[in-house]
Amino acid sequence: MSASVGARMNLKLRVWRQSGPDQPGGFMDVDAPDIPEDCSFLEMLDIVNERLVAEDVEPITFAHDCREGICGTCGVMINGRPHGPEAATATCQLHMRKFRDGDKIVIEPFRAASFPVVKDLMVDRRAFDRIIESGGYVSAPTGTAPDANETPIPKDVADFAMDAAACIGCGACVAACPNSAAQLFTAAKLGHLNVLPQGQPERLRRSEAMVETMESYFGSCTNHGECSAACPKEISLDFIAVMNRDYLKAKIKNRRLASQT
Amino acid sequence: MKTVASPTPAAAAAPAAAERVPPLRSRRRELPWPLSIYQTAVGKKYVMAATGIGLLGFVVTHMIGNLHLYEGPAQLNEYAEALRDLGGHLVPRTLILWLMRVGLLAMFVLHIHSAWSLKEISRRSSPRAGLISGSKRYAGGQDYASADFAGRTMRWTGPIIGLYVLFHLADLTWGWWLGDDYVRGDVYNNVVESLSSIPVALVYIVANAALSLHIYHGIWSAFQTLGVNNPRFNHLRRGLAAVVAATILAGNLSFPIMVQAGVVA
Numbered sequence: 001m002s003a004s005v006g007a008r009m010n011l012k013l014r015v016w017r018q019s020g021p022d023q024p025g026g027f028m029d030v031d032a033p034d035i036p037e038d039c040s041f042l043e044m045l046d047i048v049n050e051r052l053v054a055e056d057v058e059p060i061t062f063a064h065d066c067r068e069g070i071c072g073t074c075g076v077m078i079n080g081r082p083h084g085p086e087a088a089t090a091t092c093q094l095h096m097r098k099f100r101d102g103d104k105i106v107i108e109p110f111r112a113a114s115f116p117v118v119k120d121l122m123v124d125r126r127a128f129d130r131i132i133e134s135g136g137y138v139s140a141p142t143g144t145a146p147d148a149n150e151t152p153i154p155k156d157v158a159d160f161a162m163d164a165a166a167c168i169g170c171g172a173c174v175a176a177c178p179n180s181a182a183q184l185f186t187a188a189k190l191g192h193l194n195v196l197p198q199g200q201p202e203r204l205r206r207s208e209a210m211v212e213t214m215e216s217y218f219g220s221c222t223n224h225g226e227c228s229a230a231c232p233k234e235i236s237l238d239f240i241a242v243m244n245r246d247y248l249k250a251k252i253k254n255r256r257l258a259s260q261t
Numbered sequence: 262m263k264t265v266a267s268p269t270p271a272a273a274a275a276p277a278a279a280e281r282v283p284p285l286r287s288r289r290r291e292l293p294w295p296l297s298i299y300q301t302a303v304g305k306k307y308v309m310a311a312t313g314i315g316l317l318g319f320v321v322t323h324m325i326g327n328l329h330l331y332e333g334p335a336q337l338n339e340y341a342e343a344l345r346d347l348g349g350h351l352v353p354r355t356l357i358l359w360l361m362r363v364g365l366l367a368m369f370v371l372h373i374h375s376a377w378s379l380k381e382i383s384r385r386s387s388p389r390a391g392l393i394s395g396s397k398r399y400a401g402g403q404d405y406a407s408a409d410f411a412g413r414t415m416r417w418t419g420p421i422i423g424l425y426v427l428f429h430l431a432d433l434t435w436g437w438w439l440g441d442d443y444v445r446g447d448v449y450n451n452v453v454e455s456l457s458s459i460p461v462a463l464v465y466i467v468a469n470a471a472l473s474l475h476i477y478h479g480i481w482s483a484f485q486t487l488g489v490n491n492p493r494f495n496h497l498r499r500g501l502a503a504v505v506a507a508t509i510l511a512g513n514l515s516f517p518i519m520v521q522a523g524v525v526a
Contacts (some may be wrong), residue, residue, distance in 0.1 A: 014401065027400065080404030106401035114282050128281050135390050178398070178408060179383035205386050211303055216284035219304045219386030220379040222412065223482040229406035238490050244303060245488025 006037040009101040013048065015060055016108045021116045021124075027106075037097040041084065042067060042074060044096050061120040067092040069232060072168030075175070076121045077108040082172035082230040090170060090232040104239035110175035114217040125171045127217040128185060134213040135206035136189045138198050151197050164191030166233040177231035184227035186214040188241035194246055204258055206251040207243065285385055302382055305375040310483040312368040312375075317367055317476060317505075324512040330525060334449035341448045369426075376419060411478040418475040425468035432461065456520035469513040477506035 011032040017027030032048050039047070042064050048061035065073035069090040076091055078084035084094045099105065109117050114127040153161075167188035174182050190210055193199035199206070221240065228237045291297050298304035326344075329337040347357035386400050396404045405413075432455050436443030442454040456462050480502035483488065 015340050016400070025481065047392075077399055077401065078273075080399060080402045081406065085404075108399055108401050109364075111284055111388055111398055116282060124282055130284075143298070176403075176406070178403075180386040180398075181383065188424070199511075212288070212301060215302045215382075216286050217282070217386075218285075219383035220306065221486075222415065223377075223485045224405075224408035224412045226406060226408050236496070238484060238492075241485045241488045241490030243488075244306070244486055245490075247303050248298075248488065250305060251294075251304065 006097065007101075008034050008036055009096065009103075011035055011044075011096075011099065011101065011102075012104045014104065014106045015121070016062070016088040017120055018109075018117050025117065035096055035107045037095070040067070040092055041078065041094040042092050045205035058187060061118075061122050063122040066093060069093040070138070070168060072170035075110055075170040075172055075176060077106075077110060079106050082110060083232050085171075087229075088232060088234050090168070093232070095150035110171050112171075112174045112218065114180070115171060115174060123171070128169050128171065128182070130217065131182065131186055131210055131213045132189060135202070135209040136193070138193060139202060140198070153196060157195055161192045161195045163236065164173065164188045164195075164239055167192075167231075167235055168233060170232060172232060173229045173235075174218060176226040177219065177221075178224060178226065179222055179240055180192050181221045181227075182214050182218035183221040183243070184231060184235055184237070187243035190243050190246065190258045191239040194242070203246065204250040204253060204255055206244040211247045212245065286382070299375075302379060305379055308488045309379070310486040312372040313479050313483055315368045316365070316372060317479070319476040320472070320476070320509060321505075324509055327516060328512065330449065330452060330516060331519075334447075337449045338447060338454075341446070369423075373419070373423065376416075380416060409478070411474040412482075415475060415478055416473040421471040422475060425464070425471070428464060428468075434517060445526050452516070452523060453520055455515045457526075459521070462517035462521050465517040466514055469510060472513070473506040473510035476509060477502050480505055 013030045013032050015030055016025055017028045030048060030052070032044065035044050035047060042062070044062060047063055052059045062076060063073050064255040069092060072090075074091040075083055075162045078094070083089055083091045084098070086094055086098055088183060107121060109115075109121045109123050110125075111123075113124040115125055118124050118254070148154070165188075169185060169189075171185070173184035174180055177183075190207055193206065194203050223237075223240075227238055228235060289300060293301060299308055326340060329340040345355045345358055411418075431437040432439070433448075433451055436445070436451065439451065439454055442450075444450050456465065481498055484498045516525075
């Protein structure tokens with residue numbers, strides 16, 4: 001790690017420690033002195049962990065991978081907000097300069113009944129995989145890649161689909177939702193397929209399957225908007241409205257005529 | 262997602278399938294359409310939104326009708342009589358009124374049942390959640406970014422409104438505690454007799470404040486739930502909810518306040 005040029009800060013951490021899924025958990029208070037303000041939140045945890053290892057204490061387990069805000073692996077509750085206080089920022093992109101010297105930081109795992117804690121701050125988000133498996137794809141014929149721009153798509157539509165596709169599946173929406181609902185995740189995954197021409201043939205089947213899989217794992221939306229406020233990719237609540245409309249269509253429409261819409 | 266070494270050897274030896282997170286709810290046998298829609302959570306939300314709009318229609322009509330109070334006893338009682346005569350000579354007297362009452366009751370039952378079932382689904386999905394949605398879920402506390410007071414108290418304002426409706430019926434439809442002061446058919450007299458009591462007026466004021474909070478979140482929420490979303494008018498939805506809720510609040514609060522102030526006597 002390169003030498004830091006900025007100031008250093010002393011922090012007091014209150015971290016959730018839990019040795020396994022069915023084990024009782026609790027907070028551990030750790031001092032984090034001399035933290036460079038230029039490092040990211042995860043790098044701060046790395047520094048704390050190195051010191052814990054040197055003291056022969058079990059290091060804090062947290063999930064991480066790309067550390068550039070695109071993989072969706074990291075994510076913890078920081079002072080009661082998923083991914084911390086900064087808008088549109090994943091935990092790995094959160095810089096320590098956003099905190100002040102002497103701050104007390106409470107770190108907890110994302111919580112939902114379908115996000116069981118694996119260890120410490122790491123949770124099992126495979127319930128999301130079940131939602132994707134049930135319809136989050138386009139059944140395309142294999143063969144040579146289609147020509148670029150073969151299917152014309154209006155710019156507004158392409159942009160809207162891209163906004164939905166920005167979802168990294170981190171689970172902050174579920175963690176933020178007072179109901180542990182996964183509406184924003186599911187709506188984003190449905191949205192980026194359902195508004196594009198390639199997604200039309202399976203639109204109704206996909207909407208029904210993914211919504212019902214979602215419902216078997218997660219709570220029910222009450223339109224608070226906490227999910228969108230917590231989302232590191234700022235996915236809009238508009239996608240939830242579109243999902244609701246598509247779901248009702250899926251439940252009502254005569255699907256033998258569905259292509260004539 | 263990366264995996265870590267299991268903390269216990271027994272868990273490590275278990276087959277991969279056992280590690281899967283099991284669904285919280287298993288799919289029940291599908292009922293015939295359209296009941297199958299109500300079996301799902303999003304379907305229940307639709308019913309909650311649709312019945313909410315129906316009940317809102319009643320609340321608005323009720324408030325506007327009550328404004329006859331300011332025209333005097335004859336006009337208010339005439340309005341009440343006209344409600345019983347709806348349909349004129351085409352239908353038996355009070356038939357339409359009773360049909361509307363049955364419809365209202367059905368909407369109430371569906372609205373409450375869907376709300377209760379969805380609350381239960383959410384409670385099972387959120388570990389350690391308290392009565393107000395989401396409370397106590399995080400041991401370190403949760404810092405809400407966008408959930409407002411109206412939204413977070415829907416599960417309190419709802420039961421308050423339910424109890425208030427029963428109180429209101431007992432007060433002015435059945436005349437349980439007005440005694441000899443209650444004159445069946447003399448709506449103006451009954452309203453003034455009831456609302457001139459300070460405790461009763463306070464009940465009406467508190468309950469109607471709860472009703473307007475409920476309506477404020479309900480209107481905005483219904484747009485989302487029913488999928489009425491269009492970038493051209495999305496920015497108007499919150500404002501519409503606020504204007505409708507404020508109008509209903511102003512109208513409904515004016516009755517106990519004006520009776521207490523002696524303007525209506």
